[in-house]
Amino acid sequence: STEDTAAAISRFREFLQINTSQPSPDYAKATNFLLSQAKSLSLESQTLEFVKSKPLVLLKWPGSNPQLPSILLNSHTDVVPSETNKWSYHPFSAHLDSHGKIFARGSQDMKCVGMQYLEAIRRLKASGFQPVRTVYLSFVPDEEIGGHDGAKKFAESDVFKNMNVGIVLDEGLASPTESYRAFYAERCPWWLVIKARGAPGHGAKLYDNSAMENLFKSIESVRRFRASQFDLVKAGLKAEGEVVSVNMAFLKAGTPSPNGFVMNLQPSEAEAGFDIRVPPTAEAESLERRITEEWAPASRNMTFELGQFKHRVSMLSKFGKPILTATDSSNPWWSLLEEAVRKANGKLGKPEIFPASTDARYFRELGLPAIGFSPMANTPLLLHDHNEFLHQDEYLKGIDIYESIIKSYASYVQHTRDEVLRDEL
Numbered sequence: 179s180t181e182d183t184a185a186a187i188s189r190f191r192e193f194l195q196i197n198t199s200q201p202s203p204d205y206a207k208a209t210n211f212l213l214s215q216a217k218s219l220s221l222e223s224q225t226l227e228f229v230k231s232k233p234l235v236l237l238k239w240p241g242s243n244p245q246l247p248s249i250l251l252n253s254h255t256d257v258v259p260s261e262t263n264k265w266s267y268h269p270f271s272a273h274l275d276s277h278g279k280i281f282a283r284g285s286q287d288m289k290c291v292g293m294q295y296l297e298a299i300r301r302l303k304a305s306g307f308q309p310v311r312t313v314y315l316s317f318v319p320d321e322e323i324g325g326h327d328g329a330k331k332f333a334e335s336d337v338f339k340n341m342n343v344g345i346v347l348d349e350g351l352a353s354p355t356e357s358y359r360a361f362y363a364e365r366c367p368w369w370l371v372i373k374a375r376g377a378p379g380h381g382a383k384l385y386d387n388s389a390m391e392n393l394f395k396s397i398e399s400v401r402r403f404r405a406s407q408f409d410l411v412k413a414g415l416k417a418e419g420e421v422v423s424v425n426m427a428f429l430k431a432g433t434p435s436p437n438g439f440v441m442n443l444q445p446s447e448a449e450a451g452f453d454i455r456v457p458p459t460a461e462a463e464s465l466e467r468r469i470t471e472e473w474a475p476a477s478r479n480m481t482f483e484l485g486q487f488k489h490r491v492s493m494l495s496k497f498g499k500p501i502l503t504a505t506d507s508s509n510p511w512w513s514l515l516e517e518a519v520r521k522a523n524g525k526l527g528k529p530e531i532f533p534a535s536t537d538a539r540y541f542r543e544l545g546l547p548a549i550g551f552s553p554m555a556n557t558p559l560l561l562h563d564h565n566e567f568l569h570q571d572e573y574l575k576g577i578d579i580y581e582s583i584i585k586s587y588a589s590y591v592q593h594t595r596d597e598v599l600r601d602e603l
C-alpha cells in the first residue's frame with residue numbers, strides 16, 4: 179500500500195541520516211537503529227564486537243530445517259567520507275527531491291541493500307512465508323577501510339562456523355542500463371608506493387639521476403601501461419574487472435617554504451602512490467616483474483612498498499587457484515538468483531568481476547560461494563562520488579527483487595554439490 183511504501187522510504191532515509199562516515203563512524207547509533215528494526219520484525223539479534231567499538235549486528239530468521247546450510251545476507255554499515263561543500267544537499271540529510279531521488283552518502287554503497295534485505299523480510303513475514311533454510315543478516319563495520327576488524331574477523335570466528343553458511347550475498351554496483359549487474363569475483367588491491375632518491379642540486383642545473391627525473395621516468399612507464407589496459411576496455415575487448423587498473427593516488431616531493439615550496443632546489447627524495455587492482459586471473463608475477471624492472475628499478479635508485487601485498491597471496495585459494503564463485507550448473511545459487519530476479523520482473527546482465535574490493539572476498543576465501551549484487555538499474559554509478567543518490571522507485575523495485583531471491587533461496591531444500599562435498603570432509 180501507499181502507506182507501506184512511504185514507511186519503507188522513511189526507514190531507509192532514517193538509516194541514511196546516521197553519520198557512519200569513516201574515519202569515525204557513529205556505529206552506536208547505527209546499531210541501535212538496526213536492533214530496533216530487528217525487534218519490529220521479531221528477528222533474533224546479537225551484537226558482536228570482535229574489536230571494541232566496532233559492532234557487527236547479526237540477525238537471524240530461523241528456518242524450519244536447521245540441518246540445511248544457511249543463507250547470509252551481508253552489508254556494511256560504514257560509508258566513505260564526503261566533501262560536503264561539493265554536494266547539492268548535505269550527504270546525511272537523505273534529501274528526497276521532487277523527482278524522487280534520495281541523495282545521501284551510502285544511498286548506493288550500501289545502506290540501500292541492508293535496508294532492502296530488511297524490507298523484503300518484512301513483506302515475506304507479513305505474507306506468512308516460512309523459510310526452510312535459516313536466513314542470517316550481517317551488518318558489518320569497516321568495509322571501506324579493508325574489513326579487517328569487521329567481515330574478516332567475522333568470517334574467521336566460531337560464531338560464523340556455527341552458522342553453517344551455504345551462500346553469501348554481498349554488494350554489487352549500480353547499473354545505468356535496465357539490467358542489474360552481478361559479480362562472481364573481484365580484483366585484488368595492490369597499493370604501491372614507489373620512492374626515488376637522487377642528489378639535490380640547483381634548480382637551474384640540468385643533470386641526470388635527480389630524484390624527480392627518476393620518478394618521472396617511472397610515472398611515464400606507469401602511464402603507458404595504464405593506457406594499454408584502458409584501451410582494451412575502450413575497444414570493448416575486455417571488461418573493467420578483467421584488466422589491471424592503475425591510478426596515481428598521491429605525489430610527494432619538494433621542500434616546503436612559508437609561501438609554498440622552494441623553487442630553486444631539486445629535491446633529493448620523491449614519492450608516488452598508486453592504487454592498482456589486479457584481476458583474479460591475471461599474471462601476478464609479470465606485474466611484479468614490471469614493478470621491479472620498470473617502475474621502481476634499483477638501477478634508477480628506486481625502492482617500492484606494496485602495502486596490501488599480502489592480499490595478493492590470499493586472493494589465491496590454498497590450491498593456488500583464483501578465488502571465483504562458479505556461475506555454471508555446479509552452483510545452483512546462480513541460476514536461482516537469475517530466476518528469482520526474472521520472476522520479479524528484473525533483468526540480470528552477464529556475471530562480472532567486481533572492479534574494486536568488497537567483504538565478499540573473506541567469505542570466498544573460506545570456499546563459500548558469494549555473489550555481489552545490489553539491485554539498482556537505470557542508475558548512474560555514484561559510489562564514492564559527490565551527490566550519490568538512488569531513486570526511490572529503484573529502491574522499492576530492489577525490495578521486490580530481494581523478496582523474490584530470499585523466498586527462492588530460503589526454500590531451496592536440495593543440498594548443493596558443494597554442501598555435499600563439505601559434509602563428506
Ligand SMILES: CSCC[C@H](NC=O)C(=O)O
Pocket residue numbers: 321322323324325367534535536
Ligand atoms: C582494499 S580495502 C578497501 C576496500 C574498498 N572497498 C570499496 O570501495 C576498495 O577500495 O575497494
Ligand SMILES: [Zn+2]
Pocket residue numbers: 254287288321349
Ligand atoms: Zn561498499
Ligand SMILES: [Zn+2]
Pocket residue numbers: 258287322561562
Ligand atoms: Zn565503498
